[in-house]
Amino acid sequence: MNDRTMKAVLFDRFGGPEVLYVGRVPRPEAAPGEVLVRVHAFSVNGADPATRSGTYRLLTGRRFPQGVGLDFTGEVAALGTGAAGVAVGDRVWGIVGRASGFGSAAEYVAVPADRVGLVPEGLDLIAAAALPIATTAVTALRDKAALRPGERLLVRGAAGGVGSTAVQLGTAYGAEVTGLARAANLDFVRALGARHAVDHRSVAPADLGSYDVVLDTAGTGLRAFRRLLKPGGRMVTITPDPKRLLASLGYIAASTVHGRRRVRAFSGNPRRGDFDTVARLVSEGKLSPAVDTVFPLEETAAAHRALEAGGVRGKYLVRVVEG
Structure with a gap:
C-alpha cells in the first residue's frame, strides 16, 4: 500500500450515517509550525452529524469528499519547521482547525503545534479521547x-x-x-x-x-x-x-x-494552555474521561447512529490504531 496515503472516514454526499465510508486520501505533511500526529482515537461530537447531514453546508461547502471528526489523541510522528513545545513520540491530544481538510477521523492529522497538549502520564490514549472537548x-x-x-x-x-x-x-x-x-x-x-x-x-x-x-x-x-x-x-x-x-x-x-x-x-478554538489546564485537572483527580463505547474505525457510522439515538453517557469513541 502506498505509504503516502492513509485511511480516513469520508462522505460523498450529505445524508444519514449510511453515507460514511472508510476511504484513502493523501497523507498530510507537517507544514512550518505544525505537527503531524498519528491518531490513536477520536470522539463523535454533536457537530459531526450536523456536518455529515449538511446542516452546516454554508460553512463546509459542497466539495466532496468531506471528512468528519473534531478531536483526537495520538503520538507526534513528525515536526514541521519551527514547531515548538512537543517532540516526536510525545503523547498528545488536540482539536483540528476548520481548514484541516478531512478532519480527525483519519490515521494522521497535521495541526498547528500550539493546538495540541501533552496527555497526562498514566492516562490511556484511547480513553483520553473523551477529554479534548x-x-x-x-x-x-x-x-x-x-x-x-x-x-x-x-x-x-x-x-x-x-x-x-x-x-x-x-x-x-x-x-x-x-x-x-x-x-x-x-x-x-x-x-x-x-x-x-x-x-x-x-x-x-x-x-x-x-x-x-x-x-x-x-x-x-x-x-x-x-x-x-x-x-x-x-x-x-x-x-x-x-x-x-x-x-x-x-x-x-x-x-x-x-x-x-x-x-x-463561542466557537471552541483551544490552544495549548487550555489543554494544559485539562491535563492539570486530570492529574489532580478533578476530571476523568467518561467513556460510553469504543467503536473500531470501520464502524464510525454506528457511532454516529448511537449518538443521534440519544442517551449517551460521556463519549462515544472511535479507535483508529489496531490492537
Whole structure:
C-alpha cells in the first residue's frame, strides 16, 4: 500500500450515517509550525452529524469528499519547521482547525503545534479521547461565565460529552451543580459530582428554580432557560439550534445587546494552555474521561447512529490504531 496515503472516514454526499465510508486520501505533511500526529482515537461530537447531514453546508461547502471528526489523541510522528513545545513520540491530544481538510477521523492529522497538549502520564490514549472537548467546558465556565464557588450551575445535557465534563468542572470549581439528563442517566450524572440530577423530560424549565450560571449544550429553548438566571446571572451556549439555525443565531446575537441576562456563545478554538489546564485537572483527580463505547474505525457510522439515538453517557469513541 502506498505509504503516502492513509485511511480516513469520508462522505460523498450529505445524508444519514449510511453515507460514511472508510476511504484513502493523501497523507498530510507537517507544514512550518505544525505537527503531524498519528491518531490513536477520536470522539463523535454533536457537530459531526450536523456536518455529515449538511446542516452546516454554508460553512463546509459542497466539495466532496468531506471528512468528519473534531478531536483526537495520538503520538507526534513528525515536526514541521519551527514547531515548538512537543517532540516526536510525545503523547498528545488536540482539536483540528476548520481548514484541516478531512478532519480527525483519519490515521494522521497535521495541526498547528500550539493546538495540541501533552496527555497526562498514566492516562490511556484511547480513553483520553473523551477529554479534548473538556476545553469547551473550561472556556464556558472559567472564561465566559466566570463561575465562582458557591454559585448555582445548571448544565443541560449533563450526561453528554461536554455536559459530563462540565458537571465535573463545576464541582471542582465549588459550584452547586444541577444536571439535566434522561431519567436513565441520572445516577451517572450524580456520580460525576452533580448535587442534583433532574429528568429533563419530566420537569418544565420554569419549575427548575433560579441559577447563577446556565450552560446549554442543546441550543433549543434558549429563551425559557434564560429566564432562570438570577440578576447578574450568565448563560453560555455552545451550539445554536440545528433545526432553526438562522433564527437561533439571531436570538443569541440579539441577547448580547438587549437585556441584563445575556447569552454568551463561542466557537471552541483551544490552544495549548487550555489543554494544559485539562491535563492539570486530570492529574489532580478533578476530571476523568467518561467513556460510553469504543467503536473500531470501520464502524464510525454506528457511532454516529448511537449518538443521534440519544442517551449517551460521556463519549462515544472511535479507535483508529489496531490492537
